[in-house]
Each structure stands twice: as C-alpha cells, then as structure tokens.
Amino acid sequence: MLIALWLQPLTWPLAGAITLTGSFGEVRGQTFHTGIDLSVGEKIGSVPVLAAGDGYVYRLRVSHTGFGKVIYVRHPQGLITVYGHLSHFAPKGEALIQALQTAQRRFEVEKYLSPHEWAVCAGDTLGWAGNSGYSFGPHLHFEVRSPTEKPLCPLRYLPPIPDTQPPAFFRLVVVPLTPTSQIEGWGERKRLRFRQVSRSATERRYVSLDTPRVGGPVGLAYTAADRAGGGTAWLGLAHIGLYDEQGTCLYQASWETLDFDWRRFLRWHLDYLYQQVYRIGLAHLFVREGPAVPWEMGKGVLHLQPGEVRTFEIVARDFAGNTTRLRLTLRGTAPHPTIAPRRPLDPHRSWSVEEGLLLCREPFLTPWGDTVLPTRPLPLQGRVPPYLQPIRGGPPQPTHLHTCIPPGHPYQLRLSPTCTLQLWAETLQDTLYCQAQSQDRPWGPSYFIGDPLVPLRFPAELRWKVPPQGSPQKWYPVFRPAGSPVWSPVLGARLEGQTWRIPVRSWGEYGLMYDTFPPQIRFLGRAGPFWLFSIEDLGSGTNPYTLRVEGPKGPLYPEYYEPQRLLYVPQAAGRPLRITARDRVGNTTTRLFVR
Template sequence: MKLNKAFTLIFLSFYSFSKLLAQTDETYLFPINPGNKNYLAGTMGELRSSHFHAGIDIKTGGQEGLPVYATKRGYISRIKVSTSGYGNALYMLHPDGNTSVYAHLREFSDEIAKYVRAAQYENKTYEIELFPDPYEFAFQRGDVIAKSGNTGGSTGPHLHFEIRDEQQRVLNPLHYGFDEIKDNIAPIAQRLAVRPININSRVENRFDRKDYYLSRYGVNYAINDTITAFGKIGIELLGHDKLDGAANQNGISTIEVFVNDEKYHSQIIDVMSFSLMRDIIVHYPYDIKVNKGRTYHNLYVDNGNRLNFYESKANNGYLNIEADSTYHVEIKMHDPYGNISTVTLNIKGKAPAKQIKERIDFELDRISYQVEKNILKVFTRENCEEDANKELSIYINDSIKTVLPAYFLNNVAVYLWDLHEGIPTSVLSCNKGVNISINARAIPHQATVINAENFIVNFPQSALYDTIYVSTAYEVRTQDSLEVFSIEPVTVPLKSSFYVSASPQFSHYQKDKTHVYQTDDAGNFSFVGGSWSGETIQFNHRSMGEFTLVTDDTPPVIRPATEKNYYYISDNLSGIASYTASLNGEWIMMRYEPKLRLVWIEWPEGMQNKRGSFELKVKDNAGNETIYTTKL
C-alpha cells in the first residue's frame, strides 16, 4: 500500500526538523518574564479535592496581558477554548518529544487568534478544540505566543504551565533548571495522625484515628510524647511547602518514611498520568477531607489506589506494631530545590488495655453505633448488670452472634464487629437495642444492585475502590415537603458513578422542569440532572449523599452591563446550560466568563461596526429560556 505523497512529505520534513533541533540541546525558557525573579502560586503535586495539581502556576502580579513566551522551539499541536478547566490553552510540541502547555490565557497571538476565530464562526461555537497541521504555527524559543489571563477555572490572574512527555504524562517543571524561581524554605509539617486499620489494632488503646500536634525545632518537627499502638496502623501527614517571596501553600513533591533507620515507604510526585488523577481521593484520607476539610497525605497505599509513584518495603507502607517493641519513625519531606525537613516520632508497642480513663468526645445515646470502613463500633452507656463484660447481641438474619466489649471509656462500653463476618440488622445490650441501617455490601469489580424504598441503586463493576457498606433511606422532609433519597456514607470515595432509578411518590411534578439535585445540611441545592421515563427518573453521580427533586420554572436573567455589548447572565437554581446570539438573524459569537457571569460579543474580522437587530438567548439546565433583544 502506498503512502499519500503529502503525508510522506510532512512526515519526512517533521523527522528532519526534529532530528536537527534535537541536536541543539536547547534548554527550556521560563515562559513569563524570563531572566527575572518570578513567584509561584502553585506547584506540581499539590493536593486538590479531585486531582493533583499538574505543572506550576506562575504569578503575574495580579495582572492580565503579560507576554507568554514559547519555552522551546516547536509548533502548536493543540488549541482549546473553554469556559472551564484550562480556559484558553495552547499545547506546543517540541523536537525532544515533550509538550509544553500554557493555560488560562487571555488571548492568543494574532495569527493563532485569527485561525481560532475563523473556526469558531465556521462551527458556530465559542468553546472549541483544534488540532492545527504540523508547523502551521511554528515558533522559536522566546517567541510571544499569547498573553496571560484568568480564563476557565482560574481564580485569579496567572499562567498555568506544564511540561508533558511523549505519553502526555505531566513532568515537574521545577526540574528543568529555572533560575527565575528561588526557594530556600524547607517543607512545613502541620499535623500528624495515626490510624488503626484492623479490628485488633489500637492507637492509645482505642480504635480511633488520633491527631497529633507537632513541636517545631527549625526544620525539624517532633511528637514529644511516645505514641502507644498495637497491630496494623497507618500514618497520615498534613503539611505544605513554601517558596521565597510567596505566602501560598504549595505541594510537597517527595516524602520518605524511615522506620528504625531503614527506608520503609516513599512517594515522589514527579510524573503523573491524567488517567489516574482521580485516585487522589484515596491518596488522602477522604473521610477527614469531608468531615474536617483537611487534606493529609496517606503515608501508605490504600485499597484500590492505582497511583504508581510509591515505593514500600512491606505492607504498602502500613506498620505492624508488636507489643513491647519500639519503633523510631522519621519522615523526611523534600522539595525540588533540595530543602529538607524532618518529622520524628516514637511508637511503643502495647497490648490493648481494657479500661481507659477517657471521656468520649461526642454525644451518646444509651446505645449507638458508627461504621468505620469495615468495622462496626457500638457504644453502650450503662451496664445493666454488675458483670463488666456484658455481651452485645448481634442479630444477623436468623442468627445471633455475641461479642464482649473491646474496651471501656469510663462507663461507656465499646464493642467492635468486623462487617466481613456479616451485616447486622440490629444489636442489643442490657435490653436496649438499635437497628443497623446498612442495606448492602458493595464489592469492587462486582456489580451491586440495591433495592431501596422507592428507588434502586446500581454500583457498576468499576465504581469502587474498596468494599463499602451502603445505607439507603427515603423520607419526606416536613420542613420543606421534599422527597429525599439518601445514599450513604458520604465519607467513602468512589472511583466512578453509581446509577439510580427513583420512583417519586408525589404526583405534582412538572416533569420537563423537575430534576435531581444533591442537597446538604445547609439546605443548598446542586444540580445533578436526570431523565424521566414514565413515573421514574434516572440519574448518576460520583459522590454519595442526599438527593431530592426540585422544579425550576424560573428563567435565567439577562441584563446589560455598563460596557457596550456586554451582558450579565445568571440563573437562580439549575444553572446556565447554553447561550447563543445573533445579529440580523446571523449567528454571532459571544465570549462567556462564568465567574463574572458575563458574556460579550467577539466580533469577526470586518464586522466591528455592523449594526442591526441583536438577540441573545440563554437557557438553564431545566430548559427555561430568556430572550433579550435590542438594536446595535
């Protein structure tokens, strides 16, 4: 089969050009204000809620419009314009096979902008992704390719800059010798936590995660008191890095754990695959993030975690603490500039005590329970007999199991039950009982269907990182007459979406305007969507919680801004779904900046002074539409 001649010429010219440039050993140029001191707002590997931060965020002094320079010779291989994420972004392919990325741009260079504008008008869309022909937009190192901005998901003016390898994996730009960034500050440790993992594990005699404050001695940190523990435990670290001249809390790229002077576990966040970014929610303790808003590093590899930047000597970084043994733990935090700080702690293995003179730190009924991963914890406040070892009766289908207290917190008995041994329907102690609201066990790599009251939940094979114990409930809230479909626990991370088919019991819904929303304790509503099929509505989501149906029949609002041809658009509930504009019946492009709630006309070349009838249509996610007309 013969190759197309044009393709052959392109391929050969690319090969020759690549070979020639590869021989120059050209260094990477800092893309903002090169040769001068610069400052960063974010670094590689910073922990965000749903992803690791890729690349670096370069400050632009709170301004937009700074020249953005090509970091190396190459050509533009990809252009993206979006109202979210990276906003306006350029991708440049270099002869060494790497790709540099420039994001949140205000505008492209003139020749690129003209090319993009033509494609937007041809396709009648503002948001667009383009792949120019090789060398259609070729640049030399140091050429201005764009102006910095604040587009997309950016929360302030800056340039997001990445270097990716041939597989589009993100590399750490700070390893490319940029003298514009100065860093003489070692990473900072804030807190450390120790978590029991198995039913027989203890930290300070309890089956509870324990948080510790750290004493600081320059670049060294310590827990001064010896920690007592037993069994399988995991260590979690809260910390950040700083660079000279900036207050921003940045990511820590390298953490090493040494146990009794032997390297035991490490993580080096220098290369990342976008396909695994979501696994950050098992890199940090998700339950602590949800409940307390703190993002620790797990210094162990949790179940389902597919990230490949860990090295563990044994047990995926978990420690097995034996009674009467001592463990000296050193945690070293490194940044890319060679600054190192150290956290030290000592752990003493101690067989669990039965009686603990501590108060519980939450309100307690006479009998109550908590679920922590696969462990059911039951608390009873009073002993009904003199026998301090009063058994707890655990009802599982038609059988009854009994367990003794694992330990006592003053007058509170604490019982532990491994849910792998069975899911109780109720537990009973001293003639006081409580129902256990676990509907099902869902297991990774197995599809699980739960038939709940008035709705069905389906967890596909790919949805889970670890085994979870699901509680479901249906209720009509009296305070606002909403039907609420609950899927718990909210403190468990999911790899991908679960699916729900709900059968609402109310008959008054205006179906074309009624959709599913996730609600929280503060009464806020977040649009989820869903589609009706007869009397049921189907939806999917990636986080568990409370879901309800809300009718949105209020159209969006459009109002002119003070600047000519600029308009504010907003919606009170479901959110803006789409917008389109025309002049004298012909499509005209509007640029949209969601964080400003602002749209404005982006004129095509030669039309800046055109006049006539202008129409702007805005729809929300519930299908409500507002039309604004005026004369230009």
C-alpha cells in the same frame, strides 16, 4: 530520547518575576494538578504569555470549562508545553479560532495545526493570561508533557526560582490499621504534638513531643506543604519518605511524573474519613490493602513488639531540594482483642439502631460481651444501649438507614416505587450503611442518600421516574452536598423516556426540580478587554450552547464559563448588547444593555 528530553531547557512563559500559586502533583479534590500555576497579578488580558521554547503550535482549543482557551506547543525534541486559561490568543490564533467558530457556528471549537502553520520561537507571544474555563481567578496554567502526553514536572525544565523555604508539617496522626490495633488503649486515630527545633535556608527539623503506646499494626499520616520563592501560596511536595533508626526506607512517595489515570488511586493514598470529618487533608505514609499505587514504594506499616521502643523519621523535600525532617518515637504494647472506640470520628453516623438491630461502622465490644462487626449487626432483643448515646447527650437519633451494603457486590436498592439506586461491584470502597431520607421540597421531591463518610470509587446511578405533574421536560435532577445550602444541576444526567438516569458521584441530597425559573442576567463591570456579566439559574442551569449575544456588528459567539457562571463579551463589540440566555429545560431570558 529520555536523556534528550531531560536536557532540553525551557524558558519561563511569563516575563519578569515568577510567583507560583500552584505546584505539580498537588491533590485537588479527587484529582492531581498536572502542571504549575503562575500568578498574573489578578490581571485579565494584559499579561503576555510567551512560548517556552522553539517549536510550533499544534493544537488550539476553546471550551466552556476545563482549560478554557488553551494552546499546545510541540518542541523539536518531542516535549509538549500547555498554556491554559488564556484571555485571548495572539492575532494569528484569534483568526484561526474565529474562522472555525464562524464555520461551525459555535463557541467551543478545536483545531490541530501542521508544523508550518504557526511556527514559534522562545519568547514569542502566544496570547494573554486570563480566567477562562474552570478557573476562579486570573492565572496561567502551564504544563510540560512527554511526546506521549504524560505530565512531567515543569520545574525540572525551567530556570530555578530562588527558594529558601523548606516544607512545613502541620499535622501528624497515628492510624490503627486493624480492628485489634490500639493507640494509647483506644482503637482510634491519635494526633501527635510536635515542635520545630531548628531552621535554616535549606532545612527544617521537627521533633514529636509525644511517645504513644501502640499495639498491633499502625501507620502514620500527615499534612505538609511548601512555599516557593516569595510566594505566599501553600504548594505540594516533591518527595516524602519514612525511615527507621538505621536509615532504612519503609515508605516513599514521589511526584516527578504523573499519569492522568492515576487519579483513581487517590482513595487509597488519602485519609478520606478524616478529611470528611475534620475538613483537613491527610495523606498516608503507608499502603493499605488495595491496588498498587504508582507513586508509592514500600509498605510503611509499623508493628512494634510489647516493650519495644523505636524511633522513626519522616523526610519531606520540595522541588528545589530543601528538606524537612520530623523525628518521632513509638513504644510497643500488646494489641487488644477488641477495641471500643472511646469517641467515634462522627458520633452521629458511626452506629444506628434499626428495627431492633444494632449496626456499626467500626468493630467494638458491647457491655454484654457481644462483638459487633460492620458486616454482622447485633439483635438487641429489647436491651437498651446507653453506651451508644451521642456525646452531646440525649437518646440515639434515627438515621434512616435502609440497608448495609458491603463493597465488591452489585446492589439495587428500591427507595420508592419511582426511584431506585443502582450500585455496581466496583462502586464502594468500604461498607456502606445506606441512608435514604425523602423530603418534599416546594419545587419537587428529594432524597438524602448514602453516607458522606464512605467514598465512592465508581459512580452509582439513580433511576428516577418523572412525576406525573406538569411537562416531563421541565423536571431536572439537582444535587447538593451534605451541609450545603446550594443546589446545582447534575451534569451527565440523561432522560430516557419517562426516567432520569442520574450519575451519583458523591453522596448527598438529590432532587427532581420542576424548573420554571428563567436565568437571571446581571452586568458586573469591566474585566480587562471584556464586559463581564453573571448569568445565574436556579434549577437546571444555564445552557452555554444556546446563549445568544448580539451587538451592533452582528451576533457574537458567547464566551461563557460554567464553573464561574460568567459571560465575557469583548468591549470591541460595542453597545447596545442583546443577551438571550436559556436554561436546560427551555426557560428563557432576554436583556438589552445599552450603557
């Protein structure tokens, strides 16, 4: 079966020149991109989407988020192709979906078809490309899956795209892996300089300009990307490996196939702390303690003896086979018994003095010879720690730390008589110095909780009792990340009696908003065959399931996409249009659009 699958050819689902804007295996936030994105020139509803092979449509789905309007085609050898973010389906699909929406009286519907209901041949029109679902620009999302729904790299089944651009490296960092590891005498990451020394249509070569002294176990981390064809978008890699002077592979990662469950391993593959501080993605070329990461092989841990000089090569390859090589040299030195970070990654959160205790994120040695560990705070006994002053000068600032929580243990932190933070044994990946700073906003209370530099492996939970003022149903949980001015409703929260149970997927500021603000409806103009409206709501957010749109021919099923906060109304529906929007706590707005 596998041989048959690999030999089964497909055709491109768009006519004309192909431009990739997203590749298979790219890391996007906390998940992988399981398909490829194809440019449609910012057009909605005018670019036909074609069947990539013979088969039959076995599934149609319409939703307010995700792929929006999506078609699944099953092919004779078992392969499945997926076409997402469509503007609208071909007439047969539209008829099936509209009949289902009428029967269920809702926009979100799903239908499974038998092989004889909608047979297709390669090149048949399935629908038209659009911007539906969780999408922020018109494009076609295309996937190839195995018979068991496992994502496969679509580029292995499609005609090749002319590609004469090898991958490019943007950043290379040496990472200390233990408290005694050192790089140039310091226990912190060090970025290496490098330059390009040659370039051809199929290969690019770099060489490092630095030869750092390293002691103890260290690893390498990188930022790299690729471009395909004539596109300008930066795409992901197909393969990367680390090799020594003899050509022995020390580490490799490959993204030929994926699994939807693999997203949970990304915390061990990415340098989360570096990304949070510098806002630049950095991936490891080594394996740290933790679960086996499915797409990785080898450990990649480098441990040089004092005086030893070794050369290593990083080899990156794109899906067209173009290769890029980066050569670097390291010089071994003795590890230090304890390393004092010269400049912490984030000087405002790497330490804190609370109630006479010195808390730290990374181990270091004090001027008095005491070792401070993340799990062992140091009593200061009245001593003044001038070496802890932030780089900008001035006294240490309070960080509102409540407690130090090690990973692997359940913990319940009472923030106030009405608010409790619950962490499970699998919630934390690293020691958490839990901050909890309360504020009274004009619309209700809020807490800044956690530490943005410590990743959450599994959601925590806030249990927040509704304040006694006003109607309990008007209070709704909202969230904003650290440094962001924008508040968003917390999806997945539920009210049990008088207590909100709020999932905490990211650290930041959480609040209970007394929502008396109705949604705001605004006409934006035309977008392909649609009239486009924005529906914004400050507070609990627009409820897509209670939207009402009425035209001259009767009620419509509102095509509203939550991530975009946009409503698409077919121009064929005519005018006038009466739109009624309600948020999740019942505030309502009705607008009449005549012209």
